[in-house]
Amino acid sequence: MLGKVSLLLCLSFALAEQLCGKDAPNGCKVRLSLKTALGNDAYDWDDNEMFLFRSTLAYAMRKQVDGEEFEVSNIVVCEETARVSFWFVVTLPSQNSTTVDKSVLEKAIRESRSRFNSVFFLTDQTLEFVDIWPTLKSPVTYDTEPWLIAFAVVISIVVVGIVLLILVSWIHKKRNQKQALLDPEDKTDGHENGGFTQM
Template sequence: MLGGILLFLLSLPTFVHGDLCEPGSRGALKVRLNIKAALGDNAYTWNSDEEYLFKAVMAFVMRSYTKNDTFQISNIVLCNSTERVSFWFVVTSPSNESHPVSYSVVEAAVRNERNRINSAFLLNDKTLEFVQIPPTLAPASQSSSSSWLIVFGVVVFVVSVAIAYLVVSGVIRHRKRLKSSEEESQNSEARMKSLDAIKNGGLHDKTILTDSLVNDSYDYTGDAYTAF
């Protein structure tokens, strides 16, 4: 009687896990692998050792995302494995193994460490597929677009600065040329006025000299006539 009770208690977790890990059950996720397509002649065989590695990797993923180091391999339950390498799994709570961790938490943990999961099995998002979790390719595309936008913005800024520099420098050179032309014009006018002044001054001196000679001659003639 006592032996039967102990056997029942030991087998109870198996029954509980069997109920938890079923296709379509709450928190259950399906995994599909295509090892042959990824590695060709170097493809490895999926066996119990690979299943153990998957459990260990998922325990690490859950620890890394939740910052809870109580997740163990026993919290990763696999079921419904097929020869074409597909299976379902459930992550149970460390505090209560009869309670599955919510799908959203497992999904976020997988997305957070997707590259580490792929690297552990030498696969990628296409050959190691979490059926309910779409491949995380969209963020990479957005990042590329953002990079191109940044580069485009930098180029536009540099071109704008160059155009502004050319316009400002052109205006400055134009003003300098205008100022130089005005100074030359003023200098030319000053020289012309100086020449006119010199010419006018010479004629005035000649007129004064001529008048002076005529008057002196007249006075001399008058004096001589009177004396006679």
């Protein structure tokens, strides 16, 4: 009995090594740049951080694939390096020997990318899923276009300027008419030219 259990364990580790790696069709590589992102506040990557990564990936897979209960044990990690890079594959919960298709895995990672970044305090540049490009955020849309607001402000200033110009000239004309009514003996139409002399 003990021999069968040890044989079964050896086979499962051998199977996991075959599923995961550079040549695995559904495998993905991850690179983390903790020192670049966090500087002196960088934390050490250890088994607890790996567990957090695997659980976050299991969460992303649960959200992506309906009806499947992904666990941490379904995330197979291999070829870890000291510079914090590794390969991983995700196995189906119902069949541990079958990996999830890479396109499904990529979609799950893209949709949960912000979750990965916030969990590890990293960005898309410092937490890199090799060959899985981050989805660009949709551009910000406004109820009113910014150029339309600027155009309305400029047009309003021009209209106010024209109205003020007309109003000032009307007030000036009224003032001149009122002055003419108060001073009736002054009937000259213009100004006296002191430089002009009659001979």
